[in-house]
Amino acid sequence: MSKYLLNKFLFTVDRDPELVERYREEPRATVEWWESEYANRILGCHAGESSTWLRFDDVEREALAAHDYPKLFELGAHPFLTLTLFIAMFERDHPPLGFQTEYARRLSHMTLPYPDIAT
């Protein structure tokens, strides 16, 4: 299990306007492409020096492919990264603050202590 890789997906998609739209419209295909082409890039190194060992497990891959942000929270993905990206994708479909309050409601079964987010 790799909280780091979940976070890396959320981080790299969130900072790229084209990837935000692609993940919104085709989540499963985007996750597959990203895991195959992007997951091992070291962001400060050139492509010939990528890592070789990073991959999602089945639960992580499915949570991302299903846009399942409550599951991402349970898996310990960084809540700020998840929130920021999902606001970018879905706030537009709701009245002002509507998505944010629905997001809270869908996490209302979570109690303290929350899942550990340390990577």
Added chain:
Amino acid sequence: MAEVVAVIASTHHPFYYRASTATGEERPPFADEWVRKVEAFRETLTRARPDVLVMVGSDHFHQLWLDNMPQFLVGKAPFYDANFYNEEREFGLPRMFFTGQEDLSSYILREGIDAGFDLAFSNELRIDHSITCPIITLRPQNDLPIVPIYTNIFAPPLPRPSRFVQLGRTIRQLVESWPSDQRVAIIGTGHLSLELGGPRQFGPHGPDPEFDRKAVEWISTGDLEGCLSEVTLDSLHLPGNATHGFMDFMLMMGVAGEGRKADYVDTYDLFHTMEAYFTWYPGGRP
């Protein structure tokens, strides 16, 4: 030697810019009072007539990332671009541009490392809303050079609260020993109780009004001892999952000094989080 003419601690609410510039039906009902409070707060900095601003904040996973994460980082560059695409997208923040006070950055790095803080540095740093928000609220003309200092309140393992306080004390000592005749304001931003991406987010108030009340009391009275006796890395999870940003307020209490009452205190209870504004004048009220 340089003089610390003001110490300022503030929340950095990214929605202020949009709320304060909105007109007509777009303007939220809380905007006018918010603007009034911010303009009064701004006057506390203006009155101190600073030449240079040391700005303490925290990168929100913009330039700093988990493959190479510093705990404390000082910007050392002649210029800084500011605000990121996702801050334009979500908060409507404008792109900004700053001039750096590079000689003070060098001094803080050299002397800070010698004082026991293994400070990271950046020669090309893009600043995010933890520093641009207080410029928008406190110095919107953006006419003063800055030294940005970033802390990690975001990606565990984090330094403990006492380490933030120690760094604040050290920053104060370093600025006051900087061989210069400049007037320096030290400004830092953080949070009171805050939840982001969790079940308690975006409620009618901050997630823990009782924590907020105590926090404002600690800060306004300079009660570092009381604050440090209750606040730990573990305890900060309870008021809200993003409340570790309160450690930047603790850093600023370290800058201001143990037992030092704030000369100016104001708060504003908003949905989602409480705003809080504090100013100290080390040399007396100007």
